[in-house]
Amino acid sequence: MALPVELPASRSILLRPRAPYHFDANLRKPSHFPSSDTAWTPGTLRTTMFWGDEPLGLRFRNRGTPWRPRIYLTVYSRAALPEDGFRRVAEEVRWRFNLDQDIATFCRCYRDNRALGPAVRRWRGMKPVAANSLYETLMVYVVLQNAVVRRSIQMLEALFQRFGSRAAFDGHALSVFWPPEALVAASEEELRSLKVGYRARTLKRITDAFAGGEIDEIALRGAPKEEVAQAVSRLYGIGPASLEYLLFEDFYFLDALTMVPPWERKIMSRLLFHRTLVPEARILRFFRECFPGYEKLAFHYMWEDLFWRRDRERVDWLEREIRR
DNA sequence: CATCAGGGCCCTG
């Protein structure tokens, strides 16, 4: 990969998310594997965005509280952004960081819940956050498939190196995702040389679909769940597990919980029932009965709360399940 | 050294 692209120009705006909005719990998801396109410290997130043929740098600063949220957003670019271009970026950021979804009812209903209350009180205003474009998210999901975390990181970083770029802004250099067009010309063999294995075919076919305009991400936002599911499932290599993550994390359906993959099942068994392994159906029933309409959001609160705990203290049984 | 499963999915029978 070439030298970083310098992004000297910048514009800023104060954003007002709908309350409650928890800055750190939305701009950082501790359960996600680390990648070189983002850098987080409490109260500040820096990340990148490939937008309209240009690499952009984004810096988010916390200027509020969960109940009176304010985010100071600075957008860095090579040349100064025109007013309307800047406004469109800010609008995209509102969607990607889920500034407008209303979860006040959820927080109010479950703040005293026996199982969920502690997590709700710690993280009230935490929501699903896409952070990336649909195409980028799919690339991440493909490298997650049938791999341990360490390998997923290696694969994504190799792809950044070969097809992405780096952007320097605000004293940081971060990776930038490649657009589909940057990968369409690559052969399956070339991808395989990056040690992505049989996923090479999947990466190519999804890229082709996006480059060919087969998926309209903007149109899918706000479409009914079934319609989103149908459109995304048509993509080669996207099965039930990836679809379920997508419906929640990328399209913000708070009730999208229909399966619990094996490693999540192990962790949830211990968290909820203090057992090493309970049947998947029992976990699903628990969330359906206790948090109707908010099954996956409730799951998310317990899940991320656990991984935040892992930040502060060592959780031995969890380390064994994560395998880096 | 060999074997195996991993934060799935496709394809076949």
Add this chain to the structure above:
DNA sequence: CAGGGCCCTGAT
């Protein structure tokens, strides 16, 4: 609808 194969890696 169940089950084998798939690329590679690190664990055993």
